[in-house]
Each structure stands twice: as structure tokens, then as C-alpha cells.
Amino acid sequence: MQYSDLMPYYRLVHLVAATFWVGANFFMACFLYPAAKAAGERGSGFLGIIARINGLPFWMNVSAALTVLSGVGLLSVLSSGFEGRFFAAPYGASLLVATALTLVAYFHGFLVLRPCGMKMGALGGQLAAGAGDAAEGLRKQMRETLDRMSSASRQEAFILLIVLILMVMAKFL
Numbered sequence: 001m002q003y004s005d006l007m008p009y010y011r012l013v014h015l016v017a018a019t020f021w022v023g024a025n026f027f028m029a030c031f032l033y034p035a036a037k038a039a040g041e042r043g044s045g046f047l048g049i050i051a052r053i054n055g056l057p058f059w060m061n062v063s064a065a066l067t068v069l070s071g072v073g074l075l076s077v078l079s080s081g082f083e084g085r086f087f088a089a090p091y092g093a094s095l096l097v098a099t100a101l102t103l104v105a106y107f108h109g110f111l112v113l114r115p116c117g118m119k120m121g122a123l124g125g126q127l128a129a130g131a132g133d134a135a136e137g138l139r140k141q142m143r144e145t146l147d148r149m150s151s152a153s154r155q156e157a158f159i160l161l162i163v164l165i166l167m168v169m170a171k172f173l
């Protein structure tokens with residue numbers, strides 16, 4: 001079996017994982033966070049359930065990692081082992097820019113969204129345990145954290161939209 005024989009498998013994993021990652025991201029940025037914000041405290045509780053019981057952050061991480069790994073596999077086959085010539089042409093250059101943007105989105109999620117999600121979980125736990133006089137302050141912190149998550153998620157969705165356009169159009173440039 002030659003290295004390039006892996007291409008269809010890389011492609012399959014890449015497209016399935018990218019569809020899940022980008023689709024979930026758009027759903028969260030455009031529908032889930034705005035609805036959670038409108039629902040107030042119940043909305044934050046619902047987000048907590050999705051995170052703890054359904055494991056959405058875990059599946060987002062898995063799909064993001066599979067997208068990146070299979071993408072690098074595709075790139076290595078297409079560029080015959082990352083030869084510079086491939087990246088000098090418009091097709092390779094577009095894929096390279098899209099790859100760089102994907103890494104920005106990936107680390108943005110890891111460094112901004114993940115800590116916000118963890119903070120929401122901790123605040124929710126404190127509220128559920130009965131925070132007494134501190135409850136109003138905790139609710140305010142939850143609203144602020146949800147605002148930050150919502151705008152970070154919109155930024156990530158925007159970057160991934162550009163990546164998607166570049167990946168799909170690269171061949172035709």
C-alpha cells in the first residue's frame with residue numbers, strides 16, 4: 001500500500017469531521033448562545049447540561065483534532081511531502097492560508113471558549129449549592145461569561161466560514 005492510497009480515507013475523515021465541527025460551531029454561535037442568553041438563568045443551566053451530560057465540548061475537540069490531522073494528511077499527499085513548489089501555486093497557497101486560519105480558530109477555541117465554559121460550570125455549581133447573598137453577583141458573572149462565550153463563538157464561526165470557502169474554492173483559483 002502506498003502513502004497516497006490513504007487519500008480517500010483522509011478525505012472521508014476530513015469531510016465528516018469538518019462538517020460536524022463547523023456545523024456545531026455555527027449552530028452554537030447563531031442559535032444556541034442567543035437562545036441561552038434570552039432564557040437567562042435557565043439558559044445557562046441548559047448549556048451546563050449539554051456540556052456535562054451530552055459532552056458537546058468533548059465531541060467538538062475530537063472533531064476539530066480529526067479535521068486538522070486528516071487535513072495535514074491530505075496536504076502531505078497533495079504536496080508530495082510538503083514540497084515548496086506546491087504552496088507557491090494558487091491552489092497550495094489557498095490551502096496553506098486556510099490551514100493557518102484553522103489553527104487560529106482551533107487555539108482561539110482552546111484559549112478563549114474552553115476557559116469560559118469551565119468558568120460557567122464552576123459558577124453553575126456554586127449557584128446550585130445555594131450561594132446565599134453572593135447569588136446575585138454569581139448570576140451577573142454568568143451573564144458576562146455567556147456574553148464573552150457568545151461573541152468568541154461568533155468570531156470562531158466567522159474564521160471557519162472563511163476556511164470553508166477557501167478549502168472548497170482552492171482548486172478553482
Ligand code: HEM
Nearest residue numbers: 018022067068071072074075095099102160163164167168
Ligand atoms: C489544519 C487544517 C486543515 C488542513 C491542513 C486541510 C487540508 C485540506 C486539503 C489538502 C484539502 C484538499 C483535498 C483534495 O483536494 O482532495 C481539503 C479539502 C477540504 N477541506 Fe480542509 N483542511 C483543514 C481544515 C479544514 C476545515 C476547518 C474545514 C471546514 C471549515 C475544511 C473543509 C474542507 C472541505 C469542505 C474540503 C473539500 C474541498 C473540495 O473537495 O472541493 N478543511 N482540506
